[in-house]
Amino acid sequence: QVQLVESGGGLVQSGGSLRLDCAASGRAFSSDVAAWFRQAPGKEFEFVAAINWNSANTNYADAVKGRFTISRDNAKKKVYLQMDSLKPEDTAVYYCAARASAVEKTVPDDYDYWGQGTQVTVSS
Helix, strand or coil: CEEEEEECCEEEECCCCEEEEEEEEECCCCCCEEEEEEECCCCCCEEEEEECCCCCCEEECCCCCCCEEEEEECCCCEEEEEECCCCHHHCEEEEEEEECCCCCCCCHHHCCEECCCEEEEEEC
């Protein structure tokens, strides 16, 4: 089992930045793919970004490409999402997820472990 806890959400003005942290505990996490998803009110889960175990491969949704950066520190068992140039449409609850596999996926059902989510609100 892997437990995931997100932090770092909050309220920011359009054009601002936030960094989300995801702390993992439980079994070894270093070989898992990690990802961030988000869900805005009334909308479905949306893939944001994923990173493989050694940070060699990353994958981003078109909506965040060039503005968001996913990274990880396996020694600290943490995954990060640096969000720059934030827009009001980035407002959502952001979730950290992990899957016990070496292959990145963009579908929520492919992930085994989830955090409780952290709210990000971007004001215009």
